[in-house]
Amino acid sequence: MSGATADVLDRLFEVVTSRRNADPNISHSARLLSRGTAKVAQKFGEEAVECLIEAVMGNSSKLIGESADVLYHLIVLWVDAGVNPGEVWSELQRREGTSGIAEKAARPGPIANRSGG
Numbered sequence: 512m513s514g515a516t517a518d519v520l521d522r523l524f525e526v527v528t529s530r531r532n533a534d535p536n537i538s539h540s541a542r543l544l545s546r547g548t549a550k551v552a553q554k555f556g557e558e559a560v561e562c563l564i565e566a567v568m569g570n571s572s573k574l575i576g577e578s579a580d581v582l583y584h585l586i587v588l589w590v591d592a593g594v595n596p597g598e599v600w601s602e603l604q605r606r607e608g609t610s611g612i613a614e615k616a617a618r619p620g621p622i623a624n625r626s627g628g
């Protein structure tokens with residue numbers, strides 16, 4: 512992720528955080544957060560589905576807008592859950608350079624004989 516990308520997401524997180532106790536008639540973020548975790552999660556899921564539909568349809572210009580919707584609603588989800596973007600950036604940094612194939616192969620396998628007998 513480029514620095515510019517992280518910056519805009521960090522700024523968006525700060526704005527949404529600042530809206531937590533704002534007037535729900537003025538701020539969409541405040542309105543969404545006031546409706547509770549289930550609603551925040553539902554909206555994120557809906558936006559994700561809209562995003563994947565544009566991807567499957569091969570509509571890359573609409574995919575850009577839907578992707579922005581997904582990121583905004585993910586940030587609302589983080590604010591609701593008390594997750595800081597820096598924690599997510601750190602996790603991505605920790606994974607840098609590790610292939611997904613190699614990571615999956617290194618996971619502990621099932622225990623062959625749980626009874627021990």
Ligand SMILES: N=c1c2ncn([C@@H]3O[C@H](COP(=O)(O)OP(=O)(O)OP(=O)(O)O)[C@@H](O)[C@H]3O)c2ncn1[C@@H]1O[C@H](COP(=O)(O)O)[C@@H](O)[C@H]1O
Pocket residue numbers: 523526527530537538539540541554579580583
């Ligand atoms: N990036 C966004 C952003 N993306 C999408 N949306 C809004 O998300 C809403 C999605 O509309 P929907 O009809 O899908 O959802 P809904 O209105 O909750 O309707 P229901 O599903 O509940 O029926 C629209 O009102 C969009 O404008 C956003 N609203 C705000 N932001 C950013 O958040 C900042 C703070 O916004 P406020 O909290 O509104 O001040 C803004 O300056 C922007 O930078």
